[in-house]
Amino acid sequence: HAARGENMSNGKDATENSSQMTLKESLDECMEALDLFLNNHFNESLERLRPRANESMYHALIYATVLEMQAMMTFQHDDISNAGNTMKSAQEVCQRSALVCFIVYDFLCVCLCVSVSVSVCVCVCVFAEQLHAEVCYAECQLQRAALTFLQDDNMVSFIKGGIKVRNSYLIYKELHSYIQSHDSVKGPSHIHLEGGILFGIGAFNLTLSLFPARILKILEFAGFSGDKVRYEFEYPSHRITDLHLRMCLLPLLSGTGEGDVADAEQLLKPFRLRYPRAVKLFEDGCKAQHAWKQFHHMCYWELMWCFTYKRVWKMAYFYADLLSQESRWSKAMYVYMKAACLSMLPVDEARPFGENEIELFRQVPSFKQKIAGKSPPTEKFAIRKARRYKAQCPARLPVPVLEMMYMWNGFTMIRKRPELTEGMMQTLVEAERTLLESPENEYSVDDRCVIHLLMGLCLKNQGKAQAAEDCFNKVYASEKKIRFDHYLVPNSLLELSLLYIDQGRRDEAVRVLRKAKNNYKDYSMESRTHFRVHAALAKLKADQEEITHL
Template sequence: MDALQYGEPPTVSKQYSPELALADLPAIKYAAALFLNSSMIDSENYCLSVDPRKERLYITSGYSLIQCLKALLSFEQNDLRVANEHVQHGHQIAVKHRAPAPPILSRVAGFVWDNATSGVSLLRIMTPAQRHAELLFAETTFAKALLGVICSGNWLSFLSEALSFRTMINKYLELGKFLECMDAEALARGEGPIDASIDNDFRSGVELGVGASNLILSFMPEKLLAVVEIFGYKGNRSVGLKKLMDIGGWSTPDSEPTISFAKGGLRRGLADICLLCFHLVISTITFRGVDIAMAQTILEWNLKHYPNGVFFLLAQGKLRVIRSQATLAIESYEAAVKAQSQYRSLHYVSFWELAISNMAVWRLDESLKYWEYLQAEATWSKACYSYGVAVCLLQLGGDQYAKKAGDLMKEIPSLVHKIAGKSIPLEKFVSRKARKFQQQKGRLILPALEFSYVLLGMDHAPPTVIEHTLLPSVNEALADVEANKARRGFWDDICLARLLEGVCYRFLAYPDEHAEKDNIGIGARKPSLASRAEAAFLKVIEDGQHLELDHYILYNAYYELGRLLVAMGRVAEGRKHLECVVSGKRLEKSASTRKGKYSLESTLVLHATAALEALGN
């Protein structure tokens, strides 16, 4: 079924029994196509119309997973509560459709002998509908645990819910092993490479679970990964990516998928979204396995089939950001807003990206507009949204703006919230900056540019904007700081301005490797620009010993200098600076200058680890 032409909804029998559960697959595929092409409410209503009693395996489970996604996007307490109820019910429906549990004596014997009750053997004797129920049991277990973690108020609740993730991964490992065995036997019979008797809807779900599990576990630190692998869990990124690619029949960026749209499994769209998230979003904290060209191929193919698909329009925006095409990215995000009006919470994702992208091209009035939308409506992080409004107002200037910004800064520390008992790092950062604003009697240096840097907006600012807009702003701020050396916070101000100066010069000399070339005559000036960047970072490292509050600046200077030196070909020196960040050692000469972690420490360590990982490859 092509998403461009839905046609008539599939006919669903009014009579239902667990044995006929798979007869509903065309219906849930229809609902999924509606959802992926931004007809979310139509998708929900269709599910409710064909399963008013909420008893059908695929319809009920699918509807509950839609509610889970809606709640995660809005983060509204009521949405989370309703989603949790639907997911719990969907999970129970999956449990009811599973094969009967084997007798207790057989299960005990299964620990010793490989009989019919052990994993793969038990799956062999199940009906196809029962195997699908096992798959949906894993999917709803994941959704139930995810909602539980978000709603849990303390670490004890968090750990309790986290055990469900173990159950989910174990089930996917079991299903994956079953597929491997069946495919190997088909190959041995000369009928391979895969067992054609296993439907693509089941196969796509298993490979999605196994692939995503491998991908997620691959981000664990090596020491921790070595421990979990003892218990049979794998964190092989290459395997994870291949599993996700196989679902759609993807191979290389310059080739069409070997599996047509019509023959794709039910979870194909989700697998492609996972791949796009990895290559376009998670790529900010890793290099290994990232393939931007492959992401572009997957994206273009999906946009042909889902031209109004908000998820793919958002991915298009991310791709354009990576290419440093901020203006085009803004067009994609605006198109994502226009694509649907049914899930207002999806607009908030676009507004967030629009706020950052407009900062990148220094359209602060436009950025302000989207921060204000978020502040007024969204609930994910009121502290960050309010801070975005405040820094844009401060940077735009004017007494009226300053008064409003000051009022917001007073409020921000009280807006910080916790997930699973832990504060969100970015919220802790903006809270600290808001308190600093109060301590300095209503003053911050380059607040909007600093926020853009923290949100990675500066990383993808067009070179023309960096040279003709951002650098002049930094130079103006430097002159102001130098003229007020006796002012409170001098060392923090001068170090921040120098850091941002160095970042500007670094990205002029060495733009992101995926950025579209911006012909402003950088070539001949590259050595000079790189030298200025190095001098700025070295000055921050020298003066950073005097930092009072913003200790993160010193550590970021080490990171930025490391990236710069690697780009200049001085790899050993660059590695040394990156390793300083990853080591966790204090870089301040005096241990008494900082208490606890510096702002956004975990995020910076992730970036530095990824940079070292790239050197290893």
């Protein structure tokens, strides 16, 4: 674990430092610092953590985690480098704590064996602190791997990062086995220990649950277990006093991207009471703090989609424009969304700032970037869609905003708002009419299939199952005629299978899912589609096992 096989000689004597603050006091202060952070008091949070970041494992971990979050948002090399160095220092603090606890616990056990007066309770407390150090070490290791992938894109860095990930996983796995065993001793800080272990195991299992079977086999050969469900995160949400529960919320809400709004509302309920400012309108979120501008960008992103759902194209454009100017994360995506929003306006309507969507679409490829050695899939998708605007007289994309909205699960998000779905349907009907009135070109079949796929989603939201099924089947029937947007057929089959699942047509759903999974490759956003197919198959399997058990 943390105390094995690495240099433990760095830093001050941990025994001296550990006497300054008990584990409980350390956890309490870190909880207060995390509260400050989640209530938008970022600088105050860091100031609370910084004085003990070189001596307390939890102070070191949370302090480094906050800096890593900042680095992930700013995407600045200096911030990434600083976060990496801080996380490395935090890992060393955890190493020292683990080693000292290991030595002290060994010594106390010897004392017990030779009848030297020593409390068993003291032994238990020391052992518990060692376990906490192991958990913190594993989390540092995992976060350092993430920074390695983010910072460098060469093969050596990927190998180093992969080794860190595997080492972290093995520690979490061993600790998880321990807390599930009868030998597990539950001390006063056990809730935080269990939370840290479940957070780590849950993060791995959530990720593994999304991979196709062939990838899982390779990962299992490398030492990862792919046979567990992803819901290790879901210990009771009333345990809001657990340090790690708050960290579990984001990946749980992200899930598989299927957009389970009811579950999300249930998970958020206790946090609304504790962090009231975090759930106000996104506009208010931008006013809540100005220390970290990157949180504004997160609000801009959500506001862009909110106005997209409402079909207020100029406001959606406005927030895409702000992102394109201020955020470093995906300028290609932001410029594409600017162009897409403008293309939804009537041809004769004035464009904001005198911009032109054709010129914006042409600029998209120039903003291509690589993260962890690869271009983000949504950027690749945007660049492919924008290619048709290279021509002197380009064939316009029919509904580029709605097509990208599908890639970000937008139609699932609006299914409880009938008026929004109805608005989308009106836009699609108008786009279909325009397409039918226009001369045929090389993109015509593809464009009609895009509209049919999106119409199918709207009809499904409206409870018109047969009409939705017809739309998805129209796309499948056009398979051999589609020239560019090859993602449409496997995704239409996926949506058709999900429709079947809702209707209880399990066997048909499995047949269509396997067809979507096995018959298509090398299309846009392929990994996203495979993840969703795998998640649907896993759900069907789990449901069938539950029925069999009953």
